[in-house]
Amino acid sequence: MSISVDTTKIKHQALDTAYQKQLQLAATQLHTNIDNIPEPVKHIIYQKVSNVALPRIEQDIQQTKNQLNTTISHIKDHFIIESRQAFMSVYQVMIIVPILSLLLLFVFKKMQPKR
Helix, strand or coil, X not given: CCCCCCCHHHHHHHHHHHHXXXXXXXXXXXXXXXXXXXXXXXXXXHHHHHHHHHHHHHHHXXXXXXXXHHHHHHHHHHHHHHHHXXXXXXXXXXXXXXXXXXXXXXXXXXXXXXX
């Protein structure tokens, strides 16, 4: 079983966060407000952030997916083991109870007084 998640929104949010941090850093270094940074410079910053941050973001997302898949696999395996053990417990009871009933029936028949 594998997790299938649309990560587009997650990528855009992470990329936007990295972009906003770099814009703030640039504005601080230029001693100005983010609004005063020219659009061509903002575009260059966005391109640089995309080139650097996007592979890292995709790697983090893939790593998270792998961890989730591993966890789901462990849960599934544990569930299978537990369900087999539960089945075996019920199966054992289904075998033992009739045998004990027959034994008890036999013992009680022996204990009955003869007429």
